[in-house]
Amino acid sequence: MSNTSGQADLIVHARWILPIEGDEKTLNHHALVIRDGLIIDLLPSADAERRWSADEVLTLDRHALMPGFVNAHTHAAMNLFRGLADDLPLMTWLEEHIWPAESKWMSEQFVHDGTRFAAAEMIRGGTTCFADMYFFPDAIARASVEAGLRVTVFSPILDFPTPMGQGPDDYLKMALASHDTWRYEALVNVGFGPHAPYTVSDEPLQKVVTWAEELDAPIMMHIHETAFEVQSAQESTGQRPLARLHQLGLLSPRMLAVHMTQLTDDEIKLVAETGTSVVHCPESNLKLASGFCAVEALRQHGVNLALGTDGAASNNDVDMIGELRTAALLAKGVAGSADALPASAALEMATLGGARALGLDQQIGSLVRGKQADVIAIDLGAVETQPVFDPLAQIVYAAGRSQVTHTWVAGRCLMADRELKTLNEARVLRDAHAWGEKIAGDK
Amino acid sequence: MSNTSGQADLIVHARWILPIEGDEKTLNHHALVIRDGLIIDLLPSADAERRWSADEVLTLDRHALMPGFVNAHTHAAMNLFRGLADDLPLMTWLEEHIWPAESKWMSEQFVHDGTRFAAAEMIRGGTTCFADMYFFPDAIARASVEAGLRVTVFSPILDFPTPMGQGPDDYLKMALASHDTWRYEALVNVGFGPHAPYTVSDEPLQKVVTWAEELDAPIMMHIHETAFEVQSAQESTGQRPLARLHQLGLLSPRMLAVHMTQLTDDEIKLVAETGTSVVHCPESNLKLASGFCAVEALRQHGVNLALGTDGAASNNDVDMIGELRTAALLAKGVAGSADALPASAALEMATLGGARALGLDQQIGSLVRGKQADVIAIDLGAVETQPVFDPLAQIVYAAGRSQVTHTWVAGRCLMADRELKTLNEARVLRDAHAWGEKIAGDK
Numbered sequence: 001m002s003n004t005s006g007q008a009d010l011i012v013h014a015r016w017i018l019p020i021e022g023d024e025k026t027l028n029h030h031a032l033v034i035r036d037g038l039i040i041d042l043l044p045s046a047d048a049e050r051r052w053s054a055d056e057v058l059t060l061d062r063h064a065l066m067p068g069f070v071n072a073h074t075h076a077a078m079n080l081f082r083g084l085a086d087d088l089p090l091m092t093w094l095e096e097h098i099w100p101a102e103s104k105w106m107s108e109q110f111v112h113d114g115t116r117f118a119a120a121e122m123i124r125g126g127t128t129c130f131a132d133m134y135f136f137p138d139a140i141a142r143a144s145v146e147a148g149l150r151v152t153v154f155s156p157i158l159d160f161p162t163p164m165g166q167g168p169d170d171y172l173k174m175a176l177a178s179h180d181t182w183r184y185e186a187l188v189n190v191g192f193g194p195h196a197p198y199t200v201s202d203e204p205l206q207k208v209v210t211w212a213e214e215l216d217a218p219i220m221m222h223i224h225e226t227a228f229e230v231q232s233a234q235e236s237t238g239q240r241p242l243a244r245l246h247q248l249g250l251l252s253p254r255m256l257a258v259h260m261t262q263l264t265d266d267e268i269k270l271v272a273e274t275g276t277s278v279v280h281c282p283e284s285n286l287k288l289a290s291g292f293c294a295v296e297a298l299r300q301h302g303v304n305l306a307l308g309t310d311g312a313a314s315n316n317d318v319d320m321i322g323e324l325r326t327a328a329l330l331a332k333g334v335a336g337s338a339d340a341l342p343a344s345a346a347l348e349m350a351t352l353g354g355a356r357a358l359g360l361d362q363q364i365g366s367l368v369r370g371k372q373a374d375v376i377a378i379d380l381g382a383v384e385t386q387p388v389f390d391p392l393a394q395i396v397y398a399a400g401r402s403q404v405t406h407t408w409v410a411g412r413c414l415m416a417d418r419e420l421k422t423l424n425e426a427r428v429l430r431d432a433h434a435w436g437e438k439i440a441g442d443k
Numbered sequence: 444m445s446n447t448s449g450q451a452d453l454i455v456h457a458r459w460i461l462p463i464e465g466d467e468k469t470l471n472h473h474a475l476v477i478r479d480g481l482i483i484d485l486l487p488s489a490d491a492e493r494r495w496s497a498d499e500v501l502t503l504d505r506h507a508l509m510p511g512f513v514n515a516h517t518h519a520a521m522n523l524f525r526g527l528a529d530d531l532p533l534m535t536w537l538e539e540h541i542w543p544a545e546s547k548w549m550s551e552q553f554v555h556d557g558t559r560f561a562a563a564e565m566i567r568g569g570t571t572c573f574a575d576m577y578f579f580p581d582a583i584a585r586a587s588v589e590a591g592l593r594v595t596v597f598s599p600i601l602d603f604p605t606p607m608g609q610g611p612d613d614y615l616k617m618a619l620a621s622h623d624t625w626r627y628e629a630l631v632n633v634g635f636g637p638h639a640p641y642t643v644s645d646e647p648l649q650k651v652v653t654w655a656e657e658l659d660a661p662i663m664m665h666i667h668e669t670a671f672e673v674q675s676a677q678e679s680t681g682q683r684p685l686a687r688l689h690q691l692g693l694l695s696p697r698m699l700a701v702h703m704t705q706l707t708d709d710e711i712k713l714v715a716e717t718g719t720s721v722v723h724c725p726e727s728n729l730k731l732a733s734g735f736c737a738v739e740a741l742r743q744h745g746v747n748l749a750l751g752t753d754g755a756a757s758n759n760d761v762d763m764i765g766e767l768r769t770a771a772l773l774a775k776g777v778a779g780s781a782d783a784l785p786a787s788a789a790l791e792m793a794t795l796g797g798a799r800a801l802g803l804d805q806q807i808g809s810l811v812r813g814k815q816a817d818v819i820a821i822d823l824g825a826v827e828t829q830p831v832f833d834p835l836a837q838i839v840y841a842a843g844r845s846q847v848t849h850t851w852v853a854g855r856c857l858m859a860d861r862e863l864k865t866l867n868e869a870r871v872l873r874d875a876h877a878w879g880e881k882i883a884g885d886k
Contacts, residue, residue: 083841086785086840089782117829326772329730383564383868386875389882393529398760400845432826433829439832
């Protein structure tokens, strides 16, 4: 066996390690060995001390070490609209608040600043990779690289003009250009983000399928978000959106179908058969009263599940630990069964499930030799998470975002002991505050 | 007007004050003036500086000041069982895990240590008053007084023997003794806690009604927690539990009906007509798949709603900010309406609603002149809660428990800048850890 001893960049000894993949759910007193951004070993601490030396050795004796969270659906820049308009029905919220605010403020600068601001919150909450779907994908990618986060940017495709472009051909061209721009940046991937069945017509969707196959890129789309969406489509076309998308060839392992609160048994089977991933956004679905996603039924059919916070304008944060808890709790209520979506399945959804959905599971999503060192540490020593009978369940059901102490992406430290390393927290806060003042002043 | 100027004990200037009662939901740049444990004024900071002097003046310029949370249903000592058994159906969880653990470990010492441990978590999370229902009420009260928290202890009543007593007459005697013991302790109230319709028969329930009226004490009971409970009662007696309790005279403004996930329209009307309070425990109901409480329908009927975390063995914390968010989100999903249980109603439920349920709304639950100074401060300056368009919605939808910086009960400071003042955090943690080791070692 190679790589079983020698010199490394970083060794982290932790009270517990949750690898997510492998035979053991929880390893006690183990160490993770990192070199050149990769995990090169995972072994008992006592053995690690004998076999490995490293430039930096960290001992986290009240902590659980696990893969960073993969936030599989967000609109990060909307962090600047957090709390702008709450407790409103979806269409009032969109038409009277969000769309006017977007048309007033949308720019590359807004998206860059908003994404960087959200990146600070993501790093503080243990997210190491996010899937974003918003205007100006290059600005998203730039802010993300600045923060050191891993991102898949889903370049938006719509039938109509926006501050970003004129129409579908324009958007498609921009998506291809972004894909080209970022092809040599290891932390950035670019996919296609046709907004929703009701905002993108057949022709651009067919082009998206063709290009996504050509470039081996993922596709993300809001699908069956509300009963209204499904009903309107049925009334105007006689067809449910999912059936139409299937006919167009969109349902496949490269599709991340977001929300999916309205699914018949046959549709659940179709999703499973086509290898489509479902991105569950429980807090957004609750807050906008969109409906309940049948998470446990999807899981029982073997569908790959990922977890997303959605944008902070609707949910109102990018807190994956909070989202994870809501997902684990809500799945039980919806299934009417206390053993639905157990803690380990919820944690997998928030990590490896997201990686699979993005086609990145060979690189991230679990702590396995050869994968990228996208890793976080959570301190379970606080009053709120003692005593510890099962660290995995403790993270899902009791830990809070403020207990994340360290965040690494590809072995690079983005936060240590709650201190941001790549971003200047004071500056990020100052920018967010300034944007807030401008937006509030205009209301 | 009296009390409009002079010498006070403490003045707190805050960026925002949320009084919960009164014309304004949010006051900007106001000050709260406290003397002898009471709120004696609430006025613009500029006026406060002119009119009042105080031994201590605190300026919290990124914070929202609000009444402390009233956790209207918990079993605090169960914090020591946090995470002992998760993802299990209710009866398996109770019969194979919780009851065996309780019968093995239950003692006055366990309840005292567990309650004190939970008190540390409550103070850190901004809870100033809690309603507890567990064995050994005097141990609960002692731990609570030690922590400086306000408590209403619901002394348990059951048909069968437990480590605490022999049977209903024994339990009733103990409740009366506890009521007598704590009558001169301002922070402690004692009520009656008949466990559930299926564990207490008619005769002791009639005695509870008689005694509660005599002593003007509240009654708390788990009611219609699951469909199984209601169905079993119907099968064995031909009657739904709520109808039986109504016949026995239990439904009244002194009753706190906990859970209530199974309610017909007529039952909702009955609850409203009788002035019964409903204590909603959304996370416990989800995690144990008990069902969904029709919170918005109850609210539309004018029912007083309170919020409880339930015990940490089932939910798994005593975090009122988390519970508040879950309640506000879930109510929308259940009602199918994004304007159900808006942020201000959710916040009222978590404060004044709980105070009303406990019959303490003349003393606590809002920041009003003459009420007890049970107050908390929440720092909204962090990345997770910026920008601030509406501080009230920000607390409900974005703030986390770790952003609570100060907690006062009756004007006494229990936490300042996250540092516990009445409890020794290291000692509390050491005790909890030691109990955890014992319990885990025995598994």
